[in-house]
Amino acid sequence: MEPITLDAAALDRLMPMHLRTDPAGRVLSVGSTLAQVARHRVVPSANFFDLFECVFPCGAAEIAAMAAAPMVRLRFRIGRTIGLRGHAAMLPDGTALFDLALELAELADLGGAPLTAADFPPTDRTLDMLYLMEAKALAMSEALRLVGRLQEARDRAEVAALTDTLTGLMNRRGLDRVLQQTSLSSPFSICQVDLDYFKRVNDSFGHCAGDAVLRAVARRLTRIVRPSDAVARIGGDEFLIVLPDLTERAVLDDLAARIVEELERPVSHMGRQCRISASVGIAVSSTYAAPDAHVMMADADAALYQSKSAGRARYTIHAVDAPDPV
Numbered sequence: 001m002e003p004i005t006l007d008a009a010a011l012d013r014l015m016p017m018h019l020r021t022d023p024a025g026r027v028l029s030v031g032s033t034l035a036q037v038a039r040h041r042v043v044p045s046a047n048f049f050d051l052f053e054c055v056f057p058c059g060a061a062e063i064a065a066m067a068a069a070p071m072v073r074l075r076f077r078i079g080r081t082i083g084l085r086g087h088a089a090m091l092p093d094g095t096a097l098f099d100l101a102l103e104l105a106e107l108a109d110l111g112g113a114p115l116t117a118a119d120f121p122p123t124d125r126t127l128d129m130l131y132l133m134e135a136k137a138l139a140m141s142e143a144l145r146l147v148g149r150l151q152e153a154r155d156r157a158e159v160a161a162l163t164d165t166l167t168g169l170m171n172r173r174g175l176d177r178v179l180q181q182t183s184l185s186s187p188f189s190i191c192q193v194d195l196d197y198f199k200r201v202n203d204s205f206g207h208c209a210g211d212a213v214l215r216a217v218a219r220r221l222t223r224i225v226r227p228s229d230a231v232a233r234i235g236g237d238e239f240l241i242v243l244p245d246l247t248e249r250a251v252l253d254d255l256a257a258r259i260v261e262e263l264e265r266p267v268s269h270m271g272r273q274c275r276i277s278a279s280v281g282i283a284v285s286s287t288y289a290a291p292d293a294h295v296m297m298a299d300a301d302a303a304l305y306q307s308k309s310a311g312r313a314r315y316t317i318h319a320v321d322a323p324d325p326v
Contacts, residue, residue: 086098188245
């Protein structure tokens with residue numbers, strides 16, 4: 001029989017992962033894609049058995065035995081032990097032709113070779129896997145993007161649920177969360193602020209002016225306190241401040257005096273001067289044998305009304321033997 005002449009270029013187009021050997025295992029030609037996967041160690045005249053270990057059929061030491069098997073699984077002996085699978089066939093001229101593909105486990109990085117879809121023929125099953133992997137990656141990317149958007153929306157909704165929409169301060173729900181997180185074993189104080197003459201502003205200038213006053217109060221309180229302090233609007237014209245790690249009387253006196261002074265400054269709205277003042281009540285955890293935040297809030301409220309009863313625009317620090325309002 002006449003020897004079969006294979007056009008090398010045509011063979012490479014059809015089987016870029018092919019390997020052709022003689023019966024003894026000497027490499028006659030290697031596909032361009034397989035050469036890249038093998039880091040160009042598989043070259044003509046190299047010995048097949050020096051390059052590859054036959055995984056299936058297990059222990060096969062002859063090319064003919066591999067060609068007779070229903071499938072072939074190989075593994076590189078040199079460098080990275082990349083797995084290959086495929087079929088082998090004996091040609092009429094006595095040479096063997098291996099049509100190989102990467103094992104599934106190697107598809108994640110294509111055996112470490114810089115390959116693209118263009119390195120595989122349209123009929124190669126590797127392409128199907130590559131397309132599936134690409135589709136999976138796109139789906140995963142889209143899913144992660146959607147999860148990110150949902151998380152952002154959830155975070156915004158959670159912040160909104162804890163925030164007073166008019167002033168941007170925490171609302172009562174947000175305050176409750178802060179109080180739950182406040183360690184009762186650590187010193188802290190609670191400062192309650194109620195605006196004096198706020199109803200007069202609403203009655204005289206309207207609710208828009210009242211809203212402007214509340215926003216100005218929120219800004220001033222936020223400027224006065226420390227970044228670690230929590231300021232909340234808990235009612236129409238009621239505010240509460242949680243002061244962690246602050247129980248020193250002199251510091252509390254200074255803080256309360258500044259609040260009273262700042263809130264006495266008029267608020268300009270539509271060319272009008274809106275005037276209010278503030279009554280303040282403070283409760284300090286160190287004055288309690290067993291501090292309870294809700295009890296302290298009630299005592300701060302009682303101290304606040306003591307300030308109002310004494311003439312407003314002043315502060316009182318709650319104690320068992322409460323001094324006169326300042």
